Amino acid sequence: MSFDRSIKIAPSILSADFADFGREIQAIESQGADWVHVDVMDGHFVPNLTFGPPAVKAFRPHVTTFMDVHLMIAPVDPYIEAYADAGADMITAHIEAGPHIHRTLQAIKATGKQAGVSLNPGTPAEAVAPVLDLVDMVLVMTVNPGFGGQTFIQSGVDKTRTIRRMIGDRPIHIQIDGGVTPDTAPLVAAAGADVLVAGSAVFKGGSVAAPGRYGENIRAIRAAAEGAAAKAA
Ligand code: DX5
Numbered sequence: 001m002s003f004d005r006s007i008k009i010a011p012s013i014l015s016a017d018f019a020d021f022g023r024e025i026q027a028i029e030s031q032g033a034d035w036v037h038v039d040v041m042d043g044h045f046v047p048n049l050t051f052g053p054p055a056v057k058a059f060r061p062h063v064t065t066f067m068d069v070h071l072m073i074a075p076v077d078p079y080i081e082a083y084a085d086a087g088a089d090m091i092t093a094h095i096e097a098g099p100h101i102h103r104t105l106q107a108i109k110a111t112g113k114q115a116g117v118s119l120n121p122g123t124p125a126e127a128v129a130p131v132l133d134l135v136d137m138v139l140v141m142t143v144n145p146g147f148g149g150q151t152f153i154q155s156g157v158d159k160t161r162t163i164r165r166m167i168g169d170r171p172i173h174i175q176i177d178g179g180v181t182p183d184t185a186p187l188v189a190a191a192g193a194d195v196l197v198a199g200s201a202v203f204k205g206g207s208v209a210a211p212g213r214y215g216e217n218i219r220a221i222r223a224a225a226e227g228a229a230a231k232a233a
């Protein structure tokens, strides 16, 4: 599949109805989601608990686009195989989750899945330089991980610009995660991001019974980002 740096919207199901994931995934995909972002939290690396491999396996048959699994767990290595077997298309690990991110990314690639590396707001862009040739994506956190609905951290914009420069013309996505709205999306799209995760900004005001709002929210984020990306080109 050729590399595509156009704007992609990846709703985070952390903001979905926890009693109805199958229909929520179908709803966001029918309303224009490009990827489905699955936030895995272990109550240790981040102060929240979410989805184990069995849950991700249950989501899999409902995902027809691309299942983007964000591991906010430490350690990572013991669980890579299980999330790959559960059906993840992309597995992203945090550089802060342990001392051996290079080996972790090698282990993700060895499963045949795409590999992402994620940076918390306190981690400098330069930290990913040694592993850029191993990854398919760099995830720039624009909130401190653990919850949806938080406020966007502005320093992520410059960090995105730095990472975009470091990547050059390598086929590596830049994903932004946390506080993405139609107001913040243009900032990071202009800085070079192409995959925008949004939880609260996609799910707000909608439901599986009234999914049209999901589509409106996705279109608003996409339009704002595409406009800014076109201007910055
Ligand atoms: C936070 C997660 C994010 C979060 C995004 O730790 O990684 O994906 O769900 O939610 P919003 O878009 O509401 O900030």
Ligand code: ZN
Binding pocket: 012, 037, 038, 039, 070, 177, 197
């Ligand atoms: Zn996430």
